Amino acid sequence: MSLITALESKSTTEASLRFPIYLDHNATTPCDEAVLQAMLPYFCNDFGNAASMYGLHGWNAHKAVEQAREKIADALGAQPENFIFTSGATESNNLGIRGVFRACNHKGKHIITSSIEHPATLATLRDLEHEGARVSYLEPLPDGSFDIDAMKAAITPETILITVMYANNEIGTINPIDDIAFIAKQHDILFMSDATQALGKVDINLTTCPIDILTCSAHKIYGPKGVGGLYLRHQHGNRVVDIRPQITGGGSEQGLRGGTLNVPGIVGFAKAVELAQRELSNGAIDKVEQLRDKLEDGLLELQQVQVNGMSEERLPHVCNVSFQDTDGKKMLSLLKKSISVSTGSACSSSNLSPSHVLTALGLSDELAQATIRFSLGRHTTEAEIDFALNKVREVAALTLRV
Amino acid sequence: MKLKEKMVGKVEQKLLEMIRMDVAEHYPTVSAFYLEGGHFDPRYSATEFSIDSMVKVLNVANNAILEHKKKLKVVLGVLIDDLGLQCGSESCDISASPAMTTDSQGLAPLPDELEAILSDYSIVKRDRLVLQGERNCKNRGIQSLRKIIAQDLASFPQLSLATSNGVTKIIFENSKGVDIVLAESKDKDIWTAKCPLIMAQHYKDTYQKALKMNPQAGVFHIMDFSEMDDFHKVVNGTEVALGLFLQDESLGDNIVKISNIFLSDFDMEDYSINTQTSTLAEACEA
Numbered sequence: 001m002s003l004i005t006a007l008e009s010k011s012t013t014e015a016s017l018r019f020p021i022y023l024d025h026n027a028t029t030p031c032d033e034a035v036l037q038a039m040l041p042y043f044c045n046d047f048g049n050a051a052s053m054y055g056l057h058g059w060n061a062h063k064a065v066e067q068a069r070e071k072i073a074d075a076l077g078a079q080p081e082n083f084i085f086t087s088g089a090t091e092s093n094n095l096g097i098r099g100v101f102r103a104c105n106h107k108g109k110h111i112i113t114s115s116i117e118h119p120a121t122l123a124t125l126r127d128l129e130h131e132g133a134r135v136s137y138l139e140p141l142p143d144g145s146f147d148i149d150a151m152k153a154a155i156t157p158e159t160i161l162i163t164v165m166y167a168n169n170e171i172g173t174i175n176p177i178d179d180i181a182f183i184a185k186q187h188d189i190l191f192m193s194d195a196t197q198a199l200g201k202v203d204i205n206l207t208t209c210p211i212d213i214l215t216c217s218a219h220k221i222y223g224p225k226g227v228g229g230l231y232l233r234h235q236h237g238n239r240v241v242d243i244r245p246q247i248t249g250g251g252s253e254q255g256l257r258g259g260t261l262n263v264p265g266i267v268g269f270a271k272a273v274e275l276a277q278r279e280l281s282n283g284a285i286d287k288v289e290q291l292r293d294k295l296e297d298g299l300l301e302l303q304q305v306q307v308n309g310m311s312e313e314r315l316p317h318v319c320n321v322s323f324q325d326t327d328g329k330k331m332l333s334l335l336k337k338s339i340s341v342s343t344g345s346a347c348s349s350s351n352l353s354p355s356h357v358l359t360a361l362g363l364s365d366e367l368a369q370a371t372i373r374f375s376l377g378r379h380t381t382e383a384e385i386d387f388a389l390n391k392v393r394e395v396a397a398l399t400l401r402v
Numbered sequence: 403m404k405l406k407e408k409m410v411g412k413v414e415q416k417l418l419e420m421i422r423m424d425v426a427e428h429y430p431t432v433s434a435f436y437l438e439g440g441h442f443d444p445r446y447s448a449t450e451f452s453i454d455s456m457v458k459v460l461n462v463a464n465n466a467i468l469e470h471k472k473k474l475k476v477v478l479g480v481l482i483d484d485l486g487l488q489c490g491s492e493s494c495d496i497s498a499s500p501a502m503t504t505d506s507q508g509l510a511p512l513p514d515e516l517e518a519i520l521s522d523y524s525i526v527k528r529d530r531l532v533l534q535g536e537r538n539c540k541n542r543g544i545q546s547l548r549k550i551i552a553q554d555l556a557s558f559p560q561l562s563l564a565t566s567n568g569v570t571k572i573i574f575e576n577s578k579g580v581d582i583v584l585a586e587s588k589d590k591d592i593w594t595a596k597c598p599l600i601m602a603q604h605y606k607d608t609y610q611k612a613l614k615m616n617p618q619a620g621v622f623h624i625m626d627f628s629e630m631d632d633f634h635k636v637v638n639g640t641e642v643a644l645g646l647f648l649q650d651e652s653l654g655d656n657i658v659k660i661s662n663i664f665l666s667d668f669d670m671e672d673y674s675i676n677t678q679t680s681t682l683a684e685a686c687e688a
Contacts, residue, residue: 333449
């Protein structure tokens with residue numbers, strides 16, 4: 001290929017890209033067109049209140065919700081009656097953690113978690129500390145993986161809950177959930193896992209893995225925002241823990257969550273789960289992983305780059321990298337119009353603190369500031385990765401501190 | 403030379419409307435407007451934001467003077483990002499390029515692009531342009547905080563100290579009950595200023611300069627342009643300025659109002675404005 005042809009080909013490829021290129025799918029995903037189509041009838045036609053099932057409108061809504069529940073429960077290897085709908089993972093985490101503490105604090109007040117959980121978990125636990133909870137925040141191992149020995153050592157007769165996320169949202173490390181669950185079961189301690197980032201990326205099987213409470217959200221898997229779920233294991237026909245609702249008013253969702261159900265959102269959630277399951281089984285997720293690896297390998301050719309969270313088990317679409325000796329603020333500013341990514345920067349966060357995950361891994365504040373999380377999605381193309389890689393290389397060179 | 407009206411876009415129109423309302427509400431009290439744009443980092447050439455915000459500020463100033471004449475006073479300013487800053491609890495410190503040249507006040511010179519824009523506007527009296535540096539604000543912010551801490555902390559219920567893992571933080575609780583960290587220290591003699599403190603000191607200094615230049619004014623409205631990336635530190639800085647630093651000022655009957663204008667990175671006509679006053683906070687609008 002001649003130089004001119006090559007340049008023309010490059011500019012044609014770039015012209016077909018939509019800027020900024022979206023590489024921030026751990027923040028949220030676009031609603032899939034098929035999900036939207038599944039939801040649409042439930043706005044204007046089948047708009048009934050799922051709790052008013054004695055009329056046709058309500059009945060249709062009720063049926064749609066129950067079918068969605070079955071579909072999601074089936075994908076998780078769970079029974080439908082063990083799964084309830086909420087407004088999202090934050091609400092689910094609040095319901096699970098607060099629910100367990102209030103139900104069990106007569107037995108003990110100790111909770112074990114990891115220091116790199118999502119703020120929905122950490123802030124809830126900090127709040128419960130004001131109510132007498134004693135929380136052990138376990139530091140991760142240097143590669144970002146969960147320190148299971150530290151967990152074993154932290155267990156006391158007072159421990160009522162272990163709550164550890166399935167996969168980390170910032171660095172993508174997948175925790176040894178099966179091992180944690182079995183250890184918790186041996187000690188008769190409840191185990192909860194926030195699977196918000198893992199759902200659709202990892203095969204979750206609640207039949208074989210004894211997780212007691214699992215939380216998730218629709219918008220991370222190309223579903224709508226504002227809907228999520230909570231799985232609560234039953235044993236001998238009863239819930240493993242008698243948690244009380246945080247939102248009262250009406251007896252919906254088995255009395256665990258008051259309020260009119262978001263029927264279009266729930267239908268969309270189920271469709272999104274169906275699509276995600278298909279991707280897991282047809283190998284589409286492996287293609288995303290190949291693109292992630294291409295991006296990561298290309299970035300590692302830059303000498304000042306280090307990958308954060310290089311544990312063996314990692315989400316296939318996440319790449320978290322830090323740029324040493326780099327003006328991180330300027331780098332992110334220069335990248336903004338080309339690619340959408342997340343940062344470990346203090347300035348971009350509402351509390352003006354650097355990422356607690358990166359600092360827990362031992363990164364300096366300066367390095368956290370020059371950290372980018374790339375999270376690829378089902379629509380990410382090789383051309384987008386090539387462009388992103390070139391752009392990052394170009395900007396990294398401009399902002400390198402000599 | 404007779405002023406001519408400048409063509410303006412959406413954000414300038416919104417600011418002119420805010421100025422119109424202030425003047426109408428407070429007249430015959432003179433309103434002074436401090437308009438700040440052109441924010442730049444002297445280590446790099448002027449950015450699109452720096453140039454665009456400077457032009458917007460000058461267009462607003464030009465049209466406001468044309469419309470209201472002596473009913474208002476206008477002060478123009480530029481805040482220089484001369485910290486060489488890496489944000490964070492450890493490294494909110496100075497690592498400025500040693501090659502950076504400064505004037506007698508320790509400030510970096512304006513980029514040529516900004517000087518050229520300023521020279522195009524007859525309303526600009528170059529010697530009355532207020533230039534301030536974040537480095538100076540940082541040092542003065544710590545001094546201001548030290549003075550407050552030296553007093554009885556009980557008289558500042560919005561302030562508290564918290565120590566964790568050997569790091570002591572000075573925390574300001576804003577009107578919504580959210581904690582804003584102002585400074586941190588591993589050694590009580592050395593405090594590291596956080597961004598909201600730097601911005602709060604900037605607003606305090608700006609008020610004092612505007613007051614000195616316009617002692618007849620009774621209403622001071624600070625309008626500054628910022629990039630969206632700086633939203634939290636700027637808005638928090640405004641909260642701290644009005645809730646702490648301008649509380650101990652002898653404001654008298656004076657009213658201080660601060661409007662932070664954030665321009666979108668993707669469409670310079672797209673904006674968000676956060677306005678707060680020394681008497682009460684107003685809603686954020688876009």
